[in-house]
Amino acid sequence: MTANSSAGMAAVIVTAIATILIGMYGVRAVRTTGDFYVASRTVTPWWNASAIGGEYLSAASFLGIAGLVLAYGTDMLWFPVGYTAGYLMLLVLVAAPLRRSGAYTLPDFAEARLESTVVRLTSSVLVVAIGWLYLLPQFQAAGLTLRTVTGAPAWVGPVVVAAVVLVSVLGGGMRSITFVQAFQYWLKLTALALPVVFILLAWQSDGRPELATPEEPAFTDRTAVEITTDVTIDVTDPVTVRADGTIDGEPIDDELTLTSGEHDITAGSVLTFPAGAQIPHASQLTPMSGEHWALPMRSGGDHPLYSTYSLILALFFGTMGLPHVLVRFYTNPDGRAARRTTLTVLALLSLFYVLPPLYGALGRLYTPELLLTGRTDAVVLILPGELVDGAAGQALTALITAGAFAAFLSTSSGLTVSVAGVLSQDLLGRRVRNPVTGFRLGAGLALLIPVGLALSSPTLSIADVVGLAFAVAASSFCPLLVLGIWWRRLTWPGAVAGLITGGGAATAAVTTTIVLGPQDGWLGALLAQPAAWSMPMTFTVMIVVSLLTQRHVAPGVDRTMVRLHTPENLDLDRGDWDPEDRWRHP
Amino acid sequence: MTERVTVTGPRRRRPRARRQAVAAEIDAQTQLGEVYMRALLRAQLRLGLTVAGVVFGLVALVPLAFTFAPRLTDLELLGVPLPWVVLGGAVYPVLITAAWFYVRHAERIERDFAEMVGRR
Numbered sequence: 001m002t003a004n005s006s007a008g009m010a011a012v013i014v015t016a017i018a019t020i021l022i023g024m025y026g027v028r029a030v031r032t033t034g035d036f037y038v039a040s041r042t043v044t045p046w047w048n049a050s051a052i053g054g055e056y057l058s059a060a061s062f063l064g065i066a067g068l069v070l071a072y073g074t075d076m077l078w079f080p081v082g083y084t085a086g087y088l089m090l091l092v093l094v095a096a097p098l099r100r101s102g103a104y105t106l107p108d109f110a111e112a113r114l115e116s117t118v119v120r121l122t123s124s125v126l127v128v129a130i131g132w133l134y135l136l137p138q139f140q141a142a143g144l145t146l147r148t149v150t151g152a153p154a155w156v157g158p159v160v161v162a163a164v165v166l167v168s169v170l171g172g173g174m175r176s177i178t179f180v181q182a183f184q185y186w187l188k189l190t191a192l193a194l195p196v197v198f199i200l201l202a203w204q205s206d207g208r209p210e211l212a213t214p215e216e217p218a219f220t221d222r223t224a225v226e227i228t229t230d231v232t233i234d235v236t237d238p239v240t241v242r243a244d245g246t247i248d249g250e251p252i253d254d255e256l257t258l259t260s261g262e263h264d265i266t267a268g269s270v271l272t273f274p275a276g277a278q279i280p281h282a283s284q285l286t287p288m289s290g291e292h293w294a295l296p297m298r299s300g301g302d303h304p305l306y307s308t309y310s311l312i313l314a315l316f317f318g319t320m321g322l323p324h325v326l327v328r329f330y331t332n333p334d335g336r337a338a339r340r341t342t343l344t345v346l347a348l349l350s351l352f353y354v355l356p357p358l359y360g361a362l363g364r365l366y367t368p369e370l371l372l373t374g375r376t377d378a379v380v381l382i383l384p385g386e387l388v389d390g391a392a393g394q395a396l397t398a399l400i401t402a403g404a405f406a407a408f409l410s411t412s413s414g415l416t417v418s419v420a421g422v423l424s425q426d427l428l429g430r431r432v433r434n435p436v437t438g439f440r441l442g443a444g445l446a447l448l449i450p451v452g453l454a455l456s457s458p459t460l461s462i463a464d465v466v467g468l469a470f471a472v473a474a475s476s477f478c479p480l481l482v483l484g485i486w487w488r489r490l491t492w493p494g495a496v497a498g499l500i501t502g503g504g505a506a507t508a509a510v511t512t513t514i515v516l517g518p519q520d521g522w523l524g525a526l527l528a529q530p531a532a533w534s535m536p537m538t539f540t541v542m543i544v545v546s547l548l549t550q551r552h553v554a555p556g557v558d559r560t561m562v563r564l565h566t567p568e569n570l571d572l573d574r575g576d577w578d579p580e581d582r583w584r585h586p
Numbered sequence: 587m588t589e590r591v592t593v594t595g596p597r598r599r600r601p602r603a604r605r606q607a608v609a610a611e612i613d614a615q616t617q618l619g620e621v622y623m624r625a626l627l628r629a630q631l632r633l634g635l636t637v638a639g640v641v642f643g644l645v646a647l648v649p650l651a652f653t654f655a656p657r658l659t660d661l662e663l664l665g666v667p668l669p670w671v672v673l674g675g676a677v678y679p680v681l682i683t684a685a686w687f688y689v690r691h692a693e694r695i696e697r698d699f700a701e702m703v704g705r706r
Binding site: 074077078085088089092096294296297305309312316340342346350354357486559562565570 | 609612613615620623626627630631633634635637638641642645646648649650652653656659667669670673674675677678679681682684685686688689692693696699700703704
């Protein structure tokens, strides 16, 4: 084991142990949910905002954005912009009413507003679907990180993260510990911000080379590339390399001319390219010339304008429908604080999201071999070690690894708690009598399925899969929340019809893309970025069906509107629905 | 010696009575109460949709501008290409400003509503 990998290993172990310990400490500090409820009143918007940021910044933000920027350039900047703007849309459309509803989960909200258990059940199924879709890339990223930093087999990462999450969730619930999540935000910010300073200095002392030369990327020097996962590469110009390992199933240790077309390279092979050789890309990546890389509207496949708008819609309106976001709003004392917290969250996210694109851009210059190995998502982990020598480089790599692990752990804990809660309350409920056993079973199930998927499904770009989860959320819960909060005539049959058609269609499109891979032409664009058609579809179905079923308008809707929209300091009758009842009378 | 004047507040009772009346109207879900509630909802929704619409509209212009005025993408600011300046940095202050504007005005709408209904 090299010095670099032991530093990385140490970072992973420290982060994991700290998370488990804090989870256990949390049990002692927060004995009852009531304590949590009371504690939530004393948390200031500042801490709360840090906690929301800590939970929100996932593997997609920490690793995925930089990887996408490395491969596809300018267009990928929409991801961080959309992740941030999602909180603006959440703020102006739902933040305060959502907090005032007192709902703890999305199914809670649906039931309270529409007074129907059918809509609750439908929401529960969708929460689980979105949760799994969001957890999948977290686990894939964990596998990638452990393998990059320590050389461990790909299955170790998902299993380690799932185990740590399970222990901490079952031990005490990360959810109750605002300060842990808050700390995670600052850890993640430091872990990206500090190395960036060194990287920029290294680039500066290198004479600030041009980031994007107009041609396709090429090796500047003679470069040996070690292949650590099996990869199929697409060679455009024949190139003679020195190969040691297994190419196209043949063992070889000699000069070899790679002809145009696809070649399978087995893990463990080393290819040494001559200086100036064009870099063959892994077959799942589309090569881009530097000129196109630096320009917008070049990477959206056949229909860049449609794909860009659909992505913008999904990211802008998906955030409010993510299962783990609503839980955090509950720790705001009131609706006004919820707004102020969201404003702070926007500022904190803006601060963070300036950083990942820098890694992507400099990574294209200094670690272009990732285009060949196809593991572009690893650029954040590799770049500091590549540019900064010696102990400083190792320390920076360890810091980044710790940050990445914090990202997987915080987001997957938040999601696991949400998914497990929904699974145990709404889907397992009647079959398991003891609620604690139910929650444990739910947590196990919540983790088992995405870990299984992460181990078996083809490697997709982390940020892409997360983008798909946003598309489903934007086509299901965004319309439910917006119409539920602002439109009295929404009925439960309307909501259910919308969730099933729009949410279902988006889920189907997304699943097709994940299982079959990207398709060509208009069909491919519509399936890969469904939000632009599925979100309006949900809105339309919800509105039309509601208008047709007006006798099902919730009887208490006027009272619910008072509850959602009036400031808490006014002495008004807000109805007797109280989600905290279930904590007081278990 | 100046003349002593008794300072009284004769106007205090009437507004309080009115305030309580509004709260009671809302609680009883009378037509008048509903008028107050609908006014609050409409004001908040209009504000929310305006901010969302303006920001979304501005952002939605960016891909259009890059597609139909490709010369924009050749511009540079301190050596950084314009698309990177806009999407990698300049957009964030816009989002934060919009959020700040929204929070200020949403709170003002609530203050006005609270004035009308009366605090606890």
